[in-house]
Each structure stands twice: as C-alpha cells, then as structure tokens.
Amino acid sequence: MDYKFFCPRCSGDCSIEEVLVDVVMASVITSIERDCADYGDYSTDGGVIDHFQCLNCGFTILDEEGRVISDYELLYDYLEEFHTLEDDE
Ligand SMILES: [Zn+2]
Numbered sequence: 001m002d003y004k005f006f007c008p009r010c011s012g013d014c015s016i017e018e019v020l021v022d023v024v025m026a027s028v029i030t031s032i033e034r035d036c037a038d039y040g041d042y043s044t045d046g047g048v049i050d051h052f053q054c055l056n057c058g059f060t061i062l063d064e065e066g067r068v069i070s071d072y073e074l075l076y077d078y079l080e081e082f083h084t085l086e087d088d089e
Contacts, residue, residue: 003016003079005054005079006082007054007056007057007059008059009054009057009059010054010056010057010059012054012056012057014054014055014056014057015054015055015056016052016053016054016055016061016075017052017053017054017055018049018052019049019050019051019052019053020044020047020048020049020050021047021048021050022046022047022048023044023045023046023047023048024044024045024046024047025042025043025044025045026042026043026044026045027039027040027041027042028040028041028042049070049071050070051068051069051070052069052070052075061075061078063078064081
C-alpha cells in the first residue's frame with residue numbers, strides 16, 4: 001500500500017527510510033585509487049531494523065509514548081493512525 005509521511009520535524013511530505021544494523025554489505029569495486037574506491041552494484045545480507053527515519057531530515061519515527069518504532073507492524077499502525085495510508089484504487 002502506498003503511504004504519505006508528513007514529517008513532524010521538517011514538515012515535508014517525505015519518504016521513510018529503513019535503517020538496519022548488523023548487516024553484511026558486499027560491493028563491486030569499479031575503480032580504485034590509492035586511498036579510495038568507486039563502487040557499482042551492492043548486495044546486503046541479514047540485518048536487523050534499528051529504526052525508521054525521515055529521508056529528508058533524519059527524524060526518527062516514534063510511537064505515541066516516545067519509543068522508537070522498529071518493526072513493520074508498529075510502523076503500519078503509526079501510518080494508519082495518522083490516516084496516511086492510501087489504497088491504490
Ligand atoms: Zn523530516
């Protein structure tokens with residue numbers, strides 16, 4: 001389902017970014033210098049959701065009691081409460 005997220009900090013109509021920890025990331029190196037490299041495609045494996053945040057300003061999404069939301073069910077409830085879920089129809 002599509003959603004709208006109106007960020008309480010930057011007041012924007014923003015996208016939600018999922019932030020993972022404990023994730024293994026593998027990247028293809030496309031070119032290299034002595035002190036850095038450029039990357040192409042990457043893949044990730046594993047990972048645990050740490051929090052969801054505003055893509056624009058980094059605001060961490062909290063529930064009504066101020067706790068960090070870190071699973072889809074609670075995020076869905078949050079969006080449902082603010083009436084920002086949109087049916088495709
Ligand atoms: Zn924001």
